[in-house]
Amino acid sequence: SIGAADRGTLVHEVLELFIGGVIDRPGGAPAPTEAWTDAERDRLHAIADEVFDRFEREGKTGRALLWRLERQLVLADLDDFLDKDNAYRSAFGATPVRVELPFGYEPAEPLTLDVGDGRTLQFRGRADRVDTTTSGHHIVLDYKTGKGDSYKKLDTDPVLAGTTLQLGLYAEAARDQIGADDVEAYHWMISS
Numbered sequence: 001s002i003g004a005a006d007r008g009t010l011v012h013e014v015l016e017l018f019i020g021g022v023i024d025r026p027g028g029a030p031a032p033t034e035a036w037t038d039a040e041r042d043r044l045h046a047i048a049d050e051v052f053d054r055f056e057r058e059g060k061t062g063r064a065l066l067w068r069l070e071r072q073l074v075l076a077d078l079d080d081f082l083d084k085d086n087a088y089r090s091a092f093g094a095t096p097v098r099v100e101l102p103f104g105y106e107p108a109e110p111l112t113l114d115v116g117d118g119r120t121l122q123f124r125g126r127a128d129r130v131d132t133t134t135s136g137h138h139i140v141l142d143y144k145t146g147k148g149d150s151y152k153k154l155d156t157d158p159v160l161a162g163t164t165l166q167l168g169l170y171a172e173a174a175r176d177q178i179g180a181d182d183v184e185a186y187h188w189m190i191s192s
Helices: 004-024 038-057 064-092 149-155 166-178
Strands: 094-103 111-116 119-123 125-133 138-144 183-189
Touching (some): 004 038, 004 094, 004 125, 038 064, 094 138, 125 166, 138 166, 166 183
Antiparallel strands (some): 094 125, 111 119, 125 138
């Protein structure tokens, strides 16, 4: 069967291509209260089919029978994502404005944090998605696939004793790269 890392890469790529295409099209992304249309859902499926086929050609999908099943499950997760995204965008007044926000990759400078005593740390990465809201603040979303059991502990320890700094770094990168003043960051569990 497709490995967990390859499945995650596949889902991220499909969402990056879909949301990025929506942001870049004339008129941009839908307003927060506008639901994804049937045509947009069809476009997501077409992108998914292209990525699915490429992963299959590259030998990343495992045995054919298991891949046919996994392909259906991923497509169901993507459909569910659109439904949940409708509710999320409406509730938060959010509109996607960036995908794969880079920091520390050309041409973007690394995220540099002052840790005191003249010391700094530099980070690089890519935030999956940045939205802006009708109230003017920004929301960074980090898509996750898989079980997500380890993320349940974030409610009591937001950085898991320093082992998961990702959301904080993504929020700082949004502040640094796009001038966002008020930023929230969330993991979004994509897989059912």
